[in-house]
Amino acid sequence: MASFALSVFYSSAEGENRYFTYYLYLNSLCLIMNTQSSVDTRIKVGIIGFGRMGRFYWEAMTKSDRWNIAYICDTDPESRQLAKELAPGSLIVEDNQKIFEDESVQVVGLFTLADSRMGQIEKAIRYGKHIISEKPIADTMENEWKVVEMTENTNLISTVNLYxxxxxxxxxxxxxxxxxxxxxxxxxxxxxxxxxxxxxxxxxxxxxxxxxxxxxxxxxxxxxxxxxxxxxxxxxxxxxxxxxxxxxxxxxxxxxxxxxxxxxxxxxxxxxxxxxxxxxxxxxxxxxxxxxxxxxxxxxxxxxxxxxxxxxxxxxxxxxxxxxxxxxxxxxxxxxxxxxxxxxxxxxxxxxxxxxxxxxxxxxxxxxxxxxxxxxxxxxxxxxxxxxxxxxxxxxxxxxxx
Structure with a gap:
């Protein structure tokens, strides 16, 4: 649109036609700038586990203008139903694989119980997701130290809620x-x-x-x-x-x-x-x-x-x-x-x-x-x-x- 306005500008007559063409040019620039500013720059996150702690994170992220909660995942039907009511703008899923396979998701929040955490952290690293985790980071000390080794040998950012x-x-x-x-x-x-x-x-x-x-x-x-x-x-x-x-x-x-x-x-x-x-x-x-x-x-x-x-x-x-x-x-x-x-x-x-x-x-x-x-x-x-x-x-x- 901007290039069109410029071509009209150079082919227009003097006076009102030139003024009108310049107006179109400025208008097109404003449109482009508005389009760019409307791009969602928030961090795209998938919440896995919508129990008590998952809802704490959902609440905090919802109040912030920095997060786009793209997905909420829970295996419990009642939790998914609650998520649909609370977060109509998020995709509510039962299988967390959909979150990991979505390349636009930058961060995963892992708020399930500890027995599933190491596998989810391993998957997050494999799919290139930054990680926010609840504690403990696994269900046994052996697995916790495996998680430490995994997360310390990647460039991905990870943290745990030691609040x-x-x-x-x-x-x-x-x-x-x-x-x-x-x-x-x-x-x-x-x-x-x-x-x-x-x-x-x-x-x-x-x-x-x-x-x-x-x-x-x-x-x-x-x-x-x-x-x-x-x-x-x-x-x-x-x-x-x-x-x-x-x-x-x-x-x-x-x-x-x-x-x-x-x-x-x-x-x-x-x-x-x-x-x-x-x-x-x-x-x-x-x-x-x-x-x-x-x-x-x-x-x-x-x-x-x-x-x-x-x-x-x-x-x-x-x-x-x-x-x-x-x-x-x-x-x-x-x-x-x-x-x-x-x-x-x-x-x-x-x-x-x-x-x-x-x-x-x-x-x-x-x-x-x-x-x-x-x-x-x-x-x-x-x-x-x-x-x-x-x-x-x-x-x-x-x-x-x-």
């Missing part, structure tokens, strides 16, 4: 510590106890609570210390006489001498009339302290240093998936992996230590307290809950629950 690293409060506290405000880092204490996922509710491939959830705290403690664990001693409780400990407390040291204790369990008032939780971070230096508590809505950080005392209250931020997605989008667009993205190796290390600490509980007295009848009451209650902690796939009112 605490992306939280504003942990980054604020770490920056404050690095400024020297609390002196030398000495003691890291982390506690996370809720009436969350009960035994037998579908996360068997992710392991008991201290691995499925606790590996996040194993990871963030190591992130603060800046080196690997050296010694540990773990105590567990087989609550409700379940076969695995659903509460674990582990303490020990890092290679640099920093002392830690981590407490995690989904045993906190499961049948109480009004449920509550206890979550905190308490980091002690030779001169000052930093600490954080939250109620899953607001996080409160207290920084008590030698030069300044600061209190910060901000929205908790949930699982910070929006931050992870933004960091990953930056990496894909620039072709350079953000240093803030957790790696598959980070995940494998956290997973391995979490399993190691769990195994250590069996080297000591491991009491069984309560009975399976109480556990059945807990499961029955959670089946029907609409407001609570870590709610089940089928009874989530909306995607806000911790």
């Amino acid at each position: 605490l690293r992306n939280s504003w409060y942990h980054n604020l506290m770490k920056e404050y510590i690095q400024q020297g405000e609390i002196g030398e880092l000495a003691i890291i204490r982390i506690c996370h106890m809720t009436p969350g996922l009960a035994p037998g509710e579908g996360h068997e491939y992710e392991g008991p609570a201290f691995h499925d959830c606790g590996m996040h705290y194993v990871d963030i403690t190591r992130w603060y210390a800046g080196c690997d664990y050296r010694t540990w001693n773990a105590q567990g409780v087989n609550m409700w006489n379940y076969k695995d400990p659903w509460w674990v407390q582990c303490h020990g040291t890092f290679q640099n001498g920093v002392v830690f204790d981590i407490t995690q369990g989904f045993v906190y008032g499961q049948l109480s009339k009004d449920q509550t939780h206890n979550s905190y971070v308490d980091i002690i230096g030779t001169k000052g302290v930093v600490r954080m508590t939250h109620d899953f809505n607001t996080a409160v950080v207290d920084l008590h240093g030698v030069n300044q005392t600061i209190r910060v209250e901000k929205p908790f931020g949930g699982k910070n998936i929006d931050v992870l997605c933004d960091l990953f989008a930056d990496s894909v667009e620039t072709g350079k992996r953000s240093s803030r993205l957790p790696s598959m190796r980070d995940s494998a290390i956290a997973s391995e230590y979490a399993w190691t600490f769990l195994k250590d509980t069996r080297k000591h007295d491991l009491p069984a307290i309560g009975n399976l009848r109480t556990l059945e009451q807990i499961r029955e209650r959670r089946k029907n809950m609409k407001n609570g902690y870590g709610l089940l796939h089928g009874n989530l009112p909306k995607i806000i629950n911790p």
Whole structure:
């Protein structure tokens, strides 16, 4: 159209004809520019697994203008039906092969259970897709280290959701510590106890609570210390006489001498009339302290240093998936992996230590307290809950629950 306008311009008479031809020329340029600007430059992604975590990612990506959710895949008919209702603009499929074979898809999000993850990661690499994965990155430690090797021997960008690293409060506290405000880092204490996922509710491939959830705290403690664990001693409780400990407390040291204790369990008032939780971070230096508590809505950080005392209250931020997605989008667009993205190796290390600490509980007295009848009451209650902690796939009112 532009070339046509130019030819008319040169063959036109003077005056109005020349003016009109110039108008056509400018108009054609505007049309070309508008066409170019309307090209979808968003990152094309396929979501595999539309359970609780898959919906978290869908929500974060939908709110962003950086992602084009081209596909949603799930083998469960109810999940696919939900996806059709929530995401009418996405192709809803049962077979993930369609996603991998679509050359226009740049990124795959792997949000199924851990037993299928290694095969999907292997396939993603084969088809040249960047990878966002849930943790753990495979169903056994042997397979997790295979995934690490695979992803470290490709130019594709990959990350895993170690969500605490992306939280504003942990980054604020770490920056404050690095400024020297609390002196030398000495003691890291982390506690996370809720009436969350009960035994037998579908996360068997992710392991008991201290691995499925606790590996996040194993990871963030190591992130603060800046080196690997050296010694540990773990105590567990087989609550409700379940076969695995659903509460674990582990303490020990890092290679640099920093002392830690981590407490995690989904045993906190499961049948109480009004449920509550206890979550905190308490980091002690030779001169000052930093600490954080939250109620899953607001996080409160207290920084008590030698030069300044600061209190910060901000929205908790949930699982910070929006931050992870933004960091990953930056990496894909620039072709350079953000240093803030957790790696598959980070995940494998956290997973391995979490399993190691769990195994250590069996080297000591491991009491069984309560009975399976109480556990059945807990499961029955959670089946029907609409407001609570870590709610089940089928009874989530909306995607806000911790």
